[in-house]
Amino acid sequence: MRKLWVLGSALWLSLTACAAFDPNVHADAVAKAAAMQREAIATDRFKLTAFSRITKPDQPLTVYIEGDGLAWISRYQPSRDPTPHTATGLELAALDPGPNVVYLARPCQFTATASNPSCGVPYWTGKRFAPEVVQSLNQALDSIAARVPGQQMNLVGYSGGAALAVLVAAQRSDIASLRTVAGNLDDEYVNRLHGVSAMPESDNAIDVATRVAAIPQIHFSGGDDTVVPPDVAQRFIAAEGGHCAQARSIAGVGHARGWLEAWPRLVQSVPSCER
Secondary structure, three states: OHHHHHHHHHHHHHHHHHHHOOHHHHHHHHHHHOOOEEEEEEOOOOEEEEEEEEOOOOOOEEEEEOOOOOOEOOOOOEOOOOOOOOOHHHHHHHOOOOOEEEEEOOOOOOOOHHHOOOOOHHHHOOOOOOHHHHHHHHHHHHHHHOOOOOOOEEEEEEOHHHHHHHHHHOOOOOEEEEEEEOOOOOHHHHHHHHOOOOOOOOOOHHHHHHHHOOOOEEEEEEOOOOOOOOHHHHHHHHHHOOOOEEEEEEOOOOOOOOHHHHHHHHOOOOOOOOO
């Protein structure tokens, strides 16, 4: 009987620990500390979750795009819900002192499937950079841009969100700057590097590099990042062939580790084009 009680107690404690951590509760707490409000933005295909703080509509806007989140639970098994347990993109946005800051979660993150019927595993695996995903983010940006009439936007993308920041920027004329953090800017190269399947239904950021060549940009890579190593950013800049992009490798930083400590300093870096 005692053995059964111990096992039952261990199971209860385990379940309690799992239930105690809710990614939505964590995200709300991070956002609240930065005076950012949660909202849902409806687009043609997806309902996107956003957190925003807009206090000066006559000034430019900075938009952060989240990474891939909890897309996989093992090398061969996708997650049932891609919501990140720790939303690095949101935490970076919360550290931004600017007056107008918006965070955009990726399709199917932080949103109940019941209210997002278009969601399905392909949209956080092989189709995570698909044209319809880019279109959805662009529609969300249109909605957000209407709140700061006539102002330009600065895009910041983390990990897979960096790819989407580039793909979105390639289709817009209101992007003032582009910064990526641990950015997957060449998914074909990164997938080959890790020996995983290609994503033929997704667009590849490096393929539109020349279309964003006139946008000032900085691509931050972690010096210790083995998921998206620094040469990915260098390959992107070489493909771009312009004078508006620079790559910066940050020593001692991994793919997810170290960015929150570094960002208060890095966020002050203003992209510019060489004259």
